[in-house]
Amino acid sequence: MSPVLAGVLQMLALIAALALAYRPLGDYMARVYSSDKHLRVEKWIYKGIGANPDTEMRWHAYLRAVLAFSAVGVLFLYLLQRLQGVLPGSLGFASIDPDQAFNTAASFVTNTNWQSYAGEQAMGHVVQTAGLAVQNFVSAAVGMAVAMALVRGFARSRTGELGNFWADLVRGTVRVLLPVAVVAAVVLVACGALQNFSGIHEVGQFMGGSQQWNGGAVASTEAIKELGTNGGGIFNANSAHPFENPTPFTNLFEIFLILVIPFSLTRTFGVLVGSVKQGYAILATMAVIWIGFVALMMWTEFAHRGPAPEIAGGAMEGKEVRFGVGASSLFAASTTLTSTGAVDSFHSSFTGLGGGITMLGMMLGEIAPGGVGSGLYGILIMAVIAVFIAGLMVGRTPEYLGKKIGTRQIKLAALYILVTPALVLGFTAVSMALPTPPHSILNTAAGSVDHSGAHGFSEILYAYTSGANNNGSAFAGLGADTPWFNTTIGLAMLLGRFLPMVFVLALAGSLAEQKPVPATAGTLRTEKPLFTGLLAGAILIITGLTYFPALALGPLAEGMAA
Amino acid sequence: MTNSLTNTARLLGAGLRALLVLTLVTGVLYPLVVTGVAQGLFHDKANGSEIRSDGKVVGSSRIGQAYDLPLKKGQKTPEPDLKWFQGRPRNGLGGNTANTRYHLLVSGATNRAADNAELVQWVKAAKAAVIKDNSVPGHPVRPSDVPADAVTSSGSGLDPDISRDYADLQVHRVAQKNGLPVSRVRKLVEEHTQGRTLGFIGEPRVNVLKLNIALKELLAKS
Numbered sequence: 001m002s003p004v005l006a007g008v009l010q011m012l013a014l015i016a017a018l019a020l021a022y023r024p025l026g027d028y029m030a031r032v033y034s035s036d037k038h039l040r041v042e043k044w045i046y047k048g049i050g051a052n053p054d055t056e057m058r059w060h061a062y063l064r065a066v067l068a069f070s071a072v073g074v075l076f077l078y079l080l081q082r083l084q085g086v087l088p089g090s091l092g093f094a095s096i097d098p099d100q101a102f103n104t105a106a107s108f109v110t111n112t113n114w115q116s117y118a119g120e121q122a123m124g125h126v127v128q129t130a131g132l133a134v135q136n137f138v139s140a141a142v143g144m145a146v147a148m149a150l151v152r153g154f155a156r157s158r159t160g161e162l163g164n165f166w167a168d169l170v171r172g173t174v175r176v177l178l179p180v181a182v183v184a185a186v187v188l189v190a191c192g193a194l195q196n197f198s199g200i201h202e203v204g205q206f207m208g209g210s211q212q213w214n215g216g217a218v219a220s221t222e223a224i225k226e227l228g229t230n231g232g233g234i235f236n237a238n239s240a241h242p243f244e245n246p247t248p249f250t251n252l253f254e255i256f257l258i259l260v261i262p263f264s265l266t267r268t269f270g271v272l273v274g275s276v277k278q279g280y281a282i283l284a285t286m287a288v289i290w291i292g293f294v295a296l297m298m299w300t301e302f303a304h305r306g307p308a309p310e311i312a313g314g315a316m317e318g319k320e321v322r323f324g325v326g327a328s329s330l331f332a333a334s335t336t337l338t339s340t341g342a343v344d345s346f347h348s349s350f351t352g353l354g355g356g357i358t359m360l361g362m363m364l365g366e367i368a369p370g371g372v373g374s375g376l377y378g379i380l381i382m383a384v385i386a387v388f389i390a391g392l393m394v395g396r397t398p399e400y401l402g403k404k405i406g407t408r409q410i411k412l413a414a415l416y417i418l419v420t421p422a423l424v425l426g427f428t429a430v431s432m433a434l435p436t437p438p439h440s441i442l443n444t445a446a447g448s449v450d451h452s453g454a455h456g457f458s459e460i461l462y463a464y465t466s467g468a469n470n471n472g473s474a475f476a477g478l479g480a481d482t483p484w485f486n487t488t489i490g491l492a493m494l495l496g497r498f499l500p501m502v503f504v505l506a507l508a509g510s511l512a513e514q515k516p517v518p519a520t521a522g523t524l525r526t527e528k529p530l531f532t533g534l535l536a537g538a539i540l541i542i543t544g545l546t547y548f549p550a551l552a553l554g555p556l557a558e559g560m561a562a
Numbered sequence: 563m564t565n566s567l568t569n570t571a572r573l574l575g576a577g578l579r580a581l582l583v584l585t586l587v588t589g590v591l592y593p594l595v596v597t598g599v600a601q602g603l604f605h606d607k608a609n610g611s612e613i614r615s616d617g618k619v620v621g622s623s624r625i626g627q628a629y630d631l632p633l634k635k636g637q638k639t640p641e642p643d644l645k646w647f648q649g650r651p652r653n654g655l656g657g658n659t660a661n662t663r664y665h666l667l668v669s670g671a672t673n674r675a676a677d678n679a680e681l682v683q684w685v686k687a688a689k690a691a692v693i694k695d696n697s698v699p700g701h702p703v704r705p706s707d708v709p710a711d712a713v714t715s716s717g718s719g720l721d722p723d724i725s726r727d728y729a730d731l732q733v734h735r736v737a738q739k740n741g742l743p744v745s746r747v748r749k750l751v752e753e754h755t756q757g758r759t760l761g762f763i764g765e766p767r768v769n770v771l772k773l774n775i776a777l778k779e780l781l782a783k784s
Contacts, residue, residue, distance in 0.1 A: 206775070
């Protein structure tokens, strides 16, 4: 069997597995978020929090709870890292410096998992499991909670009430993420992932001498890291490390974990708004973009254009033999079209165009299928924009799911889609213009003295694209552990996560207050393939117009020269 | 004003309590339960898949190693011990810089771009070395015989595997250096080739450490 065919078959197997999970998981999540019963364990948790899970919240109350919970999360994680040196169970690792601790705290609370440290030499067991891995759960649950608030905004009428944040947070964690993560973690251990709380382990080597490796709760972290579209690895090499991702099967399984909740949430959405067909239209948009990106990635990586891969006879730099080019392409496209950022191969060494595809995937706003929760609300914002554009074409007030898209709604949607491009392009421009930040670039053009060059520019563009979109992957040659990058990428992550949430919840509140408009002959049928096409077109055109100049300077210039 | 301050304080308090309770569930109970199951059911795997040769632990079957000669005086980079099968280049691998009481291998890739001049040099040098090392009298290696994984560094720097092509390429050299018949060494490679899972997942591969352990056993017998 040719590697290309094997790659395509792996993609098809993945589609089949996701299709099997789609209805049961989507329906289950719909029940979880609309049930009025509480599990016993949940009642204990609510008692611990001191919150009544049945209190309905209007949008600003919901937002305040999201922000309060996240602010406490950042502070707690920051202190945990700053105190690592004196905490027990830290393998004797030192405390993390303030700028890096801020960056890492912002990173894990925002579901980004950008890492300016090398995991195996920086984070001990306590920070890793009781700090970072906890945010892998709860940041994902926050994303789902906000998505559910928006869905309720569409589903409810003549009320401003969007549900209860604490109930959504706890249910997402306890009923959705936790059970799947337990099963997934055991599967990963059974295939060879590490899972222990040992210290540094020393073993002999074949040629004599010895080697040391870290113990750690690797499998349990790996499971939720993929399932919650987080991406922060215990080891520096992330999911390329054999202890995180030991076999070709675990690789495909991890991609499945990355994609399963974001895709299935479109079913949840359909069920909750009372029309599963509306969910299928959104799913179809996500799926078309995802398949297109995977196909493009396989094409450019198998074609291996560029000086080094052409001499080597294949694009294997930064890729593992057990995965090969096909499965690595599949992982790379999936991790950047979601907010995951875990990697099983290193994007910086992909072909010029392949690196560009990873960036473009993030620049779409991570909506195909996107992060856990954030993918759904991201694409619903684009759906609002798409019906607005369609409304302009025919000259009537647009509506979506029985709600009028008026001035306030379109203003909020427009603000949402402006946030990340402003952060990405602004910070990239400033970093390139300042004298010192470009010194962090690894791949400078041959003979250049000013650190210029297409790939060098791409390293910085990638960093802010990844940060502001809460992805977390990197063109990892960039020496990002500097006060400048730790601080500005930290800010980009926080603003790129929480500003859009403000607009999403405000939009949800304004929609929930409306009374429904009955569908007429003039209503755009948003459950039809025509709308899927319109939505995909709107996403690609808006992203293209925003980012084309930046992409032309970086990956396109590199790819075209090859 | 005081009212909104108290409200904020109350909200932050609820947030902190929620975080602590959920930390207990997802940050303490969850990893402990998974560790318990893992240590009970998959003890060897959960602790690093250690592998033995002559009764001694010689590493993990999942972690790639170097098969080099000891450093000679004045040498900076060790030479490969051509008696043994060689793994992939590992230019991205680092040592620990933060907690230097340990001698950890810090996993990682080179992150060099496809048009990076240094990477081009590395690949060219690796290719020349592979051709030189593996060409034996009567069996010259041509540049087009060298597979990509033989001249590139992996993502982790710890890739335990090489492609079947790279293993085959080394057969003549290993046979000659050890005074073994080529057919015997080739058979060894065949026995240690793992195909794609279910016929289509991942890529066929040869685990270098397992192969070298088997080679050592073969040498001890003959």
